[in-house]
Amino acid sequence: MKALTFTLRETPPERLDLSPLTPEKLASVDKREIGKIRLGMSKRGLTVSDLFKVSGSDLKTIVFEGGSERFDRVGTGLVDGTIRVVGDVGAQAGRQMRAGLITIEGNAGPHAGSCMRGGRLEIMGNAGDHLGGPLAGELAGMNGGVMIVRGRAGAFAGDRMRRGVAAVLKGCGEYAGGRMIAGTLVVTGGVGRLPGYLMRRGSILLDRAPQELSPSFVECGAPDSSFAAVMDRYLVADGILKRPLLGKAPGKFGGDNAVFGTGEILFRR
Amino acid sequence: MQRLMVNGVAIDDTFAEAFGMRATAIIITGPNRKWARQAAISMTGFATSVIGCGCEAAIDVELPASQTPDGRPGCRVMIFAVSTDELQKQLQNRLGQCVLTSPGSACFADLKGTADLKLGSALRYFGDGWQVSKKFGGRHYWRVPVMDGEFLCEATTGLTKEAVGGGNLLLLAESNAQALAAAEAAVAAIEKVPGAIMPFPGGVVRSGSKVGGKYKGMTASTNDAFAPTLRGVVKSELGPDINAALEIVIDGQTSDAVAAAMKAGLGAVTKLGPAKGASRISAGNYGGKLGKFHYHLKDLLP
Incomplete structure (x- = not known):
C-alpha cells in the first residue's frame, strides 16, 4: 500500500491546523470525506482538497509533500504510525504525541514537541523557541519519548521538561532546560545564556562547558562516570549522535540551587 | 549396574536428578x-x-x-x-x-x-x-x-522460572590427585558453557550429601555411599579401586544449559582418561521421585 500522501498545491494563504490529519483521526473518516476536512484557521476555512492533492491509501504512513511555516499542529496527539513532512512546519509540531514517528525534513516553528509523552519526533532543520515546552498554563513540558533537532533550536529548549530525551545538535538559545523538572536534554554546538535556569532535577548534557551559568549552579567534580559511558553509547546506537558526547569523566555543575537543586549540567571536559 | 566405557573411563548407567529453580x-x-x-x-x-x-x-x-x-x-x-x-x-x-x-x-x-x-x-x-x-x-x-x-x-x-538446579557429575578416581585433575578438567570445560554455573568452591564439591540424616534437624548429611573410608561398613557405591570422589554441581538458566554443561564435563573427563583422571563417572539422584529433571549420562556422552 502506498503512503497516504498530501501534496501541497501552493503556499497556503492562511495558517493551517493540521491536527485532523493523523492516522488515528483519519481512520474514522470515509476516504471520500478526507478532502472536505477543514484545515484553514481563518473564516475562509480552507479544506484538504483546496490545499492538497491526495493520493495513496496507507493511513499508517502519512506524507506531506511540501511544507510551510504555516503548517501548525502537525501530528498532534499521534498515537501510532508515521508522519513525514517534506518541508517546513509551523508551531506545535508533534504536540502531545504519545507514540509513533514524526519526521520534519525542514524547519519547525515554536513549541515543537510540546508536551509530547512518547514516540519519536525528528526535525532535520532548525526548531523555534520553547522546544518541547508547555503552553501557557500547563505545568510540565516534554513528558516522554525522544525528540531530535538536527539543526539549531531557539530559546527555552526543553522548558519545564519532565521525562524523556531531547537532543539539539547545532546549539540552542538562552535558557536551555529552563525550569526542568526531570528528563534529559542533550545539546551539542553550544548553549546560550543561563542553561538550566531554575531547573529542579534532570540532566542537561553538553559537548562543552557552558559559557554563562546562573550563580546558583555549583561546580561538582568530575569522577569517572558509568552513566556517561552508557548514555554516550545510547546516543550513538540510537542514531542521535555520531560520536560520544560526554567522555569518560564529564564535568558537573549541580543546581539550580535557587530551587530544588538536584539537577545537573554534565559537560565534556 | 551396567557400565559403558569411553576412553577407558567407566560411565554408570544412571542419571542426575535436578530441580526447577x-x-x-x-x-x-x-x-x-x-x-x-x-x-x-x-x-x-x-x-x-x-x-x-x-x-x-x-x-x-x-x-x-x-x-x-x-x-x-x-x-x-x-x-x-x-x-x-x-x-x-x-x-x-x-x-x-x-x-x-x-x-x-x-x-x-x-x-x-x-x-x-x-x-x-x-x-x-x-x-x-x-x-x-x-x-x-x-x-x-x-x-x-x-x-x-x-x-x-x-x-x-x-x-x-525455567531455571534448573542440581545437575551433577560424580568423578571417581583411584587417588585424590586424579580426582582433582578430573574435576578441574570438567570445570574448565563447563565454564565455557553459557547459562550454566558451578556454585561450589572452584566448581567442585567434596562433601556430596544425601537427604536427611540420623540427627534431628539435619536436612542433609554426608553421602556415605560415596565416602571411600566407609566403603566397607555401609552399602557403598564404590569399588575397591576408588579412593576419592568429587562432585560437580551445575545450575543452569534452562534445562538445555544444564545438559550442555554436563555433556561438556563428561567430554573433558573422558578425554583426560583414567590414568590422569577419573576412572569412573556417576551421577547423583534420589531415585527419580523428587526432581523433575533427569539427565541420563548415556545420553550425554561425547
Whole structure:
C-alpha cells in the first residue's frame, strides 16, 4: 500500500491546523470525506482538497509533500504510525504525541514537541523557541519519548521538561532546560545564556562547558562516570549522535540551587 | 549396574536428578578486569548451596569491555534460589553489600524474564535523596552518589522460572590427585558453557550429601555411599579401586544449559582418561521421585 500522501498545491494563504490529519483521526473518516476536512484557521476555512492533492491509501504512513511555516499542529496527539513532512512546519509540531514517528525534513516553528509523552519526533532543520515546552498554563513540558533537532533550536529548549530525551545538535538559545523538572536534554554546538535556569532535577548534557551559568549552579567534580559511558553509547546506537558526547569523566555543575537543586549540567571536559 | 566405557573411563548407567529453580542474571562491570571480577566474586561468595546460603551463585562468564553496556570489563553473574522472595532478598543484600561497595562498580540487568526483580529500585535509598533516576533507550537506571563518583545500577532485572538446579557429575578416581585433575578438567570445560554455573568452591564439591540424616534437624548429611573410608561398613557405591570422589554441581538458566554443561564435563573427563583422571563417572539422584529433571549420562556422552 502506498503512503497516504498530501501534496501541497501552493503556499497556503492562511495558517493551517493540521491536527485532523493523523492516522488515528483519519481512520474514522470515509476516504471520500478526507478532502472536505477543514484545515484553514481563518473564516475562509480552507479544506484538504483546496490545499492538497491526495493520493495513496496507507493511513499508517502519512506524507506531506511540501511544507510551510504555516503548517501548525502537525501530528498532534499521534498515537501510532508515521508522519513525514517534506518541508517546513509551523508551531506545535508533534504536540502531545504519545507514540509513533514524526519526521520534519525542514524547519519547525515554536513549541515543537510540546508536551509530547512518547514516540519519536525528528526535525532535520532548525526548531523555534520553547522546544518541547508547555503552553501557557500547563505545568510540565516534554513528558516522554525522544525528540531530535538536527539543526539549531531557539530559546527555552526543553522548558519545564519532565521525562524523556531531547537532543539539539547545532546549539540552542538562552535558557536551555529552563525550569526542568526531570528528563534529559542533550545539546551539542553550544548553549546560550543561563542553561538550566531554575531547573529542579534532570540532566542537561553538553559537548562543552557552558559559557554563562546562573550563580546558583555549583561546580561538582568530575569522577569517572558509568552513566556517561552508557548514555554516550545510547546516543550513538540510537542514531542521535555520531560520536560520544560526554567522555569518560564529564564535568558537573549541580543546581539550580535557587530551587530544588538536584539537577545537573554534565559537560565534556 | 551396567557400565559403558569411553576412553577407558567407566560411565554408570544412571542419571542426575535436578530441580526447577528461580534464577536471575546481572552484569557487573568495573574499572578493569580485576575489580569487575572482585565485585562478582564477593557477591557470589558464600553462595554454594541453597541448603545453607539461601542461594546458589557464581560467575557465568567473563565479558570483555566490548560486550558490556558501559564499555568496561565485566562479569555475568547468575543467582539461583528456591523462591522468588528468597531470590529477591539474596540479590538485594548481595548487591548492596558486595557490588555497591566495590570500587568503580556498575550493575546491569542481563535476563528478560516473566517478572522483575529489584536492583537499583531497592538500592536507590542509599542515595538519601540524592539518587537520580534515568530512563532512556527503553531501560531504567538509578545513579547513587558514592565516594568515588556514582554507582550506576539498572532499576530491575528479569526473573526466570525455567531455571534448573542440581545437575551433577560424580568423578571417581583411584587417588585424590586424579580426582582433582578430573574435576578441574570438567570445570574448565563447563565454564565455557553459557547459562550454566558451578556454585561450589572452584566448581567442585567434596562433601556430596544425601537427604536427611540420623540427627534431628539435619536436612542433609554426608553421602556415605560415596565416602571411600566407609566403603566397607555401609552399602557403598564404590569399588575397591576408588579412593576419592568429587562432585560437580551445575545450575543452569534452562534445562538445555544444564545438559550442555554436563555433556561438556563428561567430554573433558573422558578425554583426560583414567590414568590422569577419573576412572569412573556417576551421577547423583534420589531415585527419580523428587526432581523433575533427569539427565541420563548415556545420553550425554561425547
